[in-house]
Amino acid sequence: xxxxxxxxxxxxxxxxxxxxxxxxxxxxxxxxxxxxxxxxxxxxxxxxxxxxxxxxxxxxxxxxxxxxxxxxxxxxxxxxxxxxxxxxxxxxxxxxxxxxxxxxxxxxxxxxxxxxxxxxxxxxxxxxxxxxxxxxxxxxxxxxxxxxxxxxxxxxxxxxxxxxxxxxxxxxxxxxxxxxxxxxxxxxxxxxxxxxxxxxxxxxxxxxxxxxxxxxxxxxxxxxxxxxxxxxxxxxxxxxxxxxxxxxxxxxxxxxxxxxxxxxxxxxxxxxxxxxxxxxxxxxxxxxxxxxxxxxxxx
Amino acid sequence: xxxxxxxxxxxxxxxxxxxxxxxxxxxxxxxxxxxxxxxxxxxxxxxxxxxxxxxxxxxxxxxxxxxxxxxxxxxxxxxxxxxxxxxxxxxxxxxxxxxxxxxxxxxxxxxxxxxxxxxxxxxxxxxxxxxxxxxxxxxxxxxxxxxxxxxxxxxxxxxxxxxxxxxxxxxxxxxxxxxxxxxxxxxxxxxxxxxxxxxxxxxxxxxxxxxxxxxxxxxxxxxxxxxxxxxxxxxxxxxxxxxxxxxxxxxxxxxxxxxxxxxxxxxxxxxxxxxxxxxxxxxxxxxxxxxx
Numbered sequence: 001x002x003x004x005x006x007x008x009x010x011x012x013x014x015x016x017x018x019x020x021x022x023x024x025x026x027x028x029x030x031x032x033x034x035x036x037x038x039x040x041x042x043x044x045x046x047x048x049x050x051x052x053x054x055x056x057x058x059x060x061x062x063x064x065x066x067x068x069x070x071x072x073x074x075x076x077x078x079x080x081x082x083x084x085x086x087x088x089x090x091x092x093x094x095x096x097x098x099x100x101x102x103x104x105x106x107x108x109x110x111x112x113x114x115x116x117x118x119x120x121x122x123x124x125x126x127x128x129x130x131x132x133x134x135x136x137x138x139x140x141x142x143x144x145x146x147x148x149x150x151x152x153x154x155x156x157x158x159x160x161x162x163x164x165x166x167x168x169x170x171x172x173x174x175x176x177x178x179x180x181x182x183x184x185x186x187x188x189x190x191x192x193x194x195x196x197x198x199x200x201x202x203x204x205x206x207x208x209x210x211x212x213x214x215x216x217x218x219x220x221x222x223x224x225x226x227x228x229x230x231x232x233x234x235x236x237x238x239x240x241x242x243x244x245x246x247x248x249x250x251x252x253x254x255x256x257x258x259x260x261x262x263x264x265x266x267x268x269x270x271x272x273x274x275x276x277x278x279x280x281x282x283x284x285x286x287x288x289x290x291x292x293x294x295x296x297x298x299x
Numbered sequence: 300x301x302x303x304x305x306x307x308x309x310x311x312x313x314x315x316x317x318x319x320x321x322x323x324x325x326x327x328x329x330x331x332x333x334x335x336x337x338x339x340x341x342x343x344x345x346x347x348x349x350x351x352x353x354x355x356x357x358x359x360x361x362x363x364x365x366x367x368x369x370x371x372x373x374x375x376x377x378x379x380x381x382x383x384x385x386x387x388x389x390x391x392x393x394x395x396x397x398x399x400x401x402x403x404x405x406x407x408x409x410x411x412x413x414x415x416x417x418x419x420x421x422x423x424x425x426x427x428x429x430x431x432x433x434x435x436x437x438x439x440x441x442x443x444x445x446x447x448x449x450x451x452x453x454x455x456x457x458x459x460x461x462x463x464x465x466x467x468x469x470x471x472x473x474x475x476x477x478x479x480x481x482x483x484x485x486x487x488x489x490x491x492x493x494x495x496x497x498x499x500x501x502x503x504x505x506x507x508x509x510x511x512x513x514x515x516x517x518x519x520x521x522x523x524x525x526x527x528x529x530x531x532x533x534x535x536x537x538x539x540x541x542x543x544x545x546x547x548x549x550x551x552x553x554x555x556x557x558x559x560x561x562x563x564x565x566x567x568x569x570x571x572x573x574x575x576x577x578x579x580x581x582x583x584x585x586x587x588x589x590x591x
Contacts, residue, residue: 181421
């Protein structure tokens with residue numbers, strides 16, 4: 001039976017081209033993405049990276065699970081735009097562009113909000129695609145080859161492997177409590193569900209640590225692995241290609257500084273800022289009110 | 300569009316049956332695994348029913364359809380005459396109690412007493428009633444000395460009993476026990492055995508999913524056998540466990556005592572014993588008559 005997870009935080013089994021890429025190449029891509037995302041302020045590059053991550057998701061057959069994570073962008077994006085338009089996180093003087101009553105809106109803020117959102121979206125989407133298309137054991141092996149300390153590597157791999165286990169556990173615990181007449185959602189569901197999951201997690205970790213020690217965990221020397229990952233010529237090409245594109249974009253931007261930050265080229269009209277601000281505030285308020293309603297509604 | 304309208308099943312039917320399953324079919328959300336295929340089942344009020352089958356044969360899926368934790372992909376499930384798909388799990392919990400295999404999945408309260416009160420409170424039982432139900436459960440399960448303990452501070456067998464008692468206090472007319480004796484000591488298994496008998500005496504319908512064949516052979520009056528998402532046999536434990544072909548094709552094993560009886564006293568005209576007591580009684584009788 002294939003794994004069915006409620007949240008896109010674990011491997012979605014498959015044999016696509018993305019699944020077959022060497023884990024080290026994928027890690028390299030994530031590093032490239034994060035470096036590029038957090039250095040450039042070019043929204044075209046940032047959202048281009050996000051589109052590329054979506055293309056990877058389509059190629060990897062994980063687009064639908066990725067969409068499940070996309071809802072996180074709604075509260076993040078709306079809060080960023082609302083706050084940045086009111087008080088941009090850039091050096092003053094800010095450029096006032098519109099006024100709503102006693103509230104002043106700044107054009108610089110909208111651009112910077114889009115930059116921040118682009119950084120989060122592009123890095124998040126690519127990281128999720130990587131997690132969804134890489135077997136935790138392969139990731140473990142890849143980190144070993146990169147000489148990451150074994151214990152740290154193991155902690156990371158176990159975390160990724162235990163996520164789907166805990167997801168199943170939460171579903172089971174909620175079923176058990178609902179069977180005793182409890183509402184399965186809302187604030188009242190937290191305690192009856194949280195404690196069994198937490199206790200189960202602690203017990204599982206205790207048993208795991210005993211089991212690991214009894215099987216020689218912590219012993220020195222080289223470790224072998226059941227799974228083997230082989231770096232093919234394509235993996236080298238993909239990896240070198242990714243790094244080259246990043247360096248190329250950086251060099252080009254240094255030579256053409258205007259490319260590094262398009263805020264001097266892209267201007268927003270007062271109407272655009274006003275509409276973006278209104279929509280963001282409405283969406284953000286709705287999200288908060290919706291969350292409060294779900295949390296405190298009568299059960 | 301409601302499922303009722305879609306499939307044309309009435310929301311409520313007049314019936315004496317505790318459970319009526321009509322052509323229930325269940326496919327897991329990934330669409331690849333058929334967990335139940337056209338299952339039909341009728342269970343009378345107060346019946347003691349055992350459900351056996353290999354892992355993955357559909358036992359748990361069937362029981363989860365009964366208390367509405369799952370909805371059939373096709374077909375209908377009636378519990379006390381109510382179409383489950385028209386109800387919530389919470390509504391169904393007043394009719395049907397579900398004891399999970401692992402008590403750790405349901406215990407959360409600060410004390411055993413709070414845990415036993417949780418279910419009845421959810422279904423709106425009065426305080427006096429709750430106190431009485433808890434007192435009865437504590438008395439029956441022998442939980443007196445643990446009543447103020449944290450459920451996670453008691454031993455696993457006691458925790459298992461707390462889990463069962465926390466459902467019993469809701470006094471549902473139907474109870475599903477999922478692997479009640481797995482990992483339990485002899486004492487706890489004995490308590491579970493007498494609990495099932497007492498529930499049946501009180502008119503409660505009991506459905507026990509288990510791999511513990513001696514327990515089922517001793518207690519239940521009817522067994523259904525599942526294989527590959529279907530019910531392949533529905534008979535008394537004696538008929539089921541005597542059917543060597545059925546046991547073989549379903550990868551199940553009859554109680555050892557039944558196997559011994561089948562190979563020794565049965566060919567000589569003796570009974571298909573389900574319990575050591577039955578076999579011993581037959582041997583004693585034959586010895587007296589000088590047949591050995």
